[in-house]
Amino acid sequence: MTAKIRMTSLQRSAFDLLAPPVQRWIWQQKWQSLRDVQEKAIPAVLAGGDVVISAKTAAGKTEAAILPLLTRVIASNRESGGFAVLYVSPLKALINDQHRRLEAVCEACDILVHKWHGDVAAEAKARARRRPSGVILVTPESLEAMLVRRGSETAYLFSALQAVVVDELHAFIGTERGMQLQSILNRIEVECGRERIDRIGLSATLGDMHLAAEALRPGGGEKVRLIDGNDQGNGIRLQIRGYSLGAQRPDDTQTEAVRDDVNRGGEDFGIPSPMADDLFRFLRGSRNLLFAGSRQRVEVCSDLLRGMCEEQRLSNEFYPHHGSLSKSEREEVEVRLRDDPRPTTAVATTTLELGIDIGSVESVAQIGPGFSVASLRQRLGRSGRREGNPAILRVFVAELAADRGTHPVDRLKLDLVQAIAMVECLRMGWCEPPIPRGLHLSTLIHQILALIMQTGGIRPAAAYKVLCERGPFRLVDRGMFAEVLRCMASAETTLIEQAPDGLLLIGKTGEFLTESHEFYPVFATEREYRIIHESRVLGTYPLDSLLAKGETLIFAGRRWKILEIDDVARVITVRPATYGKPPYFPGSGGLIHDRIISMMRDILTTSDEYAYIDRAATAMLQSAREAYHALGLDRSSVVRFGSGVMLFPWVGTRKLGTLALACQAREFETAQYSHVIELQDCDLSSVESFLDGIANGDVPDERVMAARLAQPNLARFDHFLTPELMWSVTLRERLDLDALPELAKSLVSS
């Protein structure tokens, strides 16, 4: 009877389109109605074709895709003969969550749901492979392994697919891993002789739905249906808080003396003590996420806050969470957040941005402006998930105290202004769109090897067709593809060889690479030490670190003394200690979008007020605006400073870097700050004539520029490429030469 009443409230909705077992399951869940995104997505998914579904975190996207897909599987009435739904997810942890979530509804429909990733027992996989049916939840790497190891079974496993679901679509867009996934999905379609297998992309954070559609179906984005759920959240409460750095800093000799005293170590890592006090005050006693920006700052910050708990004789509530911590260390924090009633704040890097199930938190805090609006949006989505509670986000920004900031870059308070710019973008609903411009030749090398393994040998023309014409490597023309093949077949590399009949086969080095399980991921990873305390692995530490026996270390939120370093086994053994030095992790900066930097200029130019910034931040913004005018930036973006000249192009990282390289190619001594280029020991007129030249098309030789570019971020197989191909990659992916003349023009005319 209760079922009947609920059916009435769901009347004339997408609910009616679902298969009876799915409807029964919905009644059992006691849902009062379908969510907006589900109402819209169900008919679209039932109709077939590609669909992108975008909606807030926790708005029921998974069900929006899966319920109609189960309906389609039931209607198709196929017992076995292959998997019906392929669900690809970027994290094993997400697959485990989704598997738990989907088991009941699939059981109600009498449809099997398998999880398939590196931690799943080989036996369970063998069982699924013997009788493939239902839904399979898988990572791109495990899917790659299936194709590479059992290429001949591909058609048997996947010919009956109704659809492919790509979870967290944004996590794949524009990345090496995303290229690999697009290529794998295409290889499956080709191998199964299917023109198109429906693709359904799910995401909470899409800057531009049309570009996301193109990422889901390269070359066919215009035919993808876009579903944008508009479930209203519970509102947002947002604040930016400003803090002064180095206000009462001791002079340098004293600083040296107290450097080892880690109790006051926050200041050196951008956390002045008033900020630490406020973090403690806002976060203690409830459940929160604190995004600290880097692994080092996560450790410093959790150490600081743990110390404050100890000082007040409270049990600790602050736990670090980042990618160098072991799985067990991280899981302890996740479980405590999800299932433990005690107040807990996880101090994290981006590890807790994606939808790992940690329940709802009260608030989200962030130190510094961060690198992207997309990331800010993901973070915000982690709070305010409980009915009636708004999402709370506090951004903590430290800037040098007024009396210490004499350099223009310090006087403009660029971190604070960037934080405001990002929040303004967030409020406007904008976030960074994917920019498909990379050649991804490293991943192309990987896919050529994988395709040869899958097919047992393939002709160059056929490989080109699969990977570059039909597949995602569309910026690679025939000539470049042939060059890549020549690189791979050369006497030095021997990744592949060509049989007399023209078939491409795996070469000697290629065999070595592909026989290892390390072959499946396309991203590069570093070699590391494991840090161990009494047989418990705490995490991993970079190999090139300068640690020595007897030194101390903050790691996993505790303090340690190093007992032993075994360079052969790559193990660091530790015991608890009272002191610890902050850990060091190497890294290189992120790319900031043009729009954010141009918004920063608008903020400095206007006198708009922002209700969400605190009093200290308001005063800082005021002083930044005064500095902007005092420096003459309202009249010109090229200003004298000391014995040199400063350029303020107000563009994103890629264009700024390209301009800096152009300056270096013309023998200027340059220093690059956040969003500014300083040219040392030169006069204004020489800079102006240089810019005039560029504005009129006199751009330095691209090879001279590319040669000056440091290459810290090589992709996994880049070292197999010739210098010529590497230049092509660099020019396309890291520089923006086309933008130079326009950029120079705007600098000289302003």
Added chain:
DNA sequence: GACCTGCTGCGGCGTG
């Protein structure tokens, strides 16, 4: 001025 992700097949050995 940064972060994150992933992994097969098989041989050998111990235990019930």
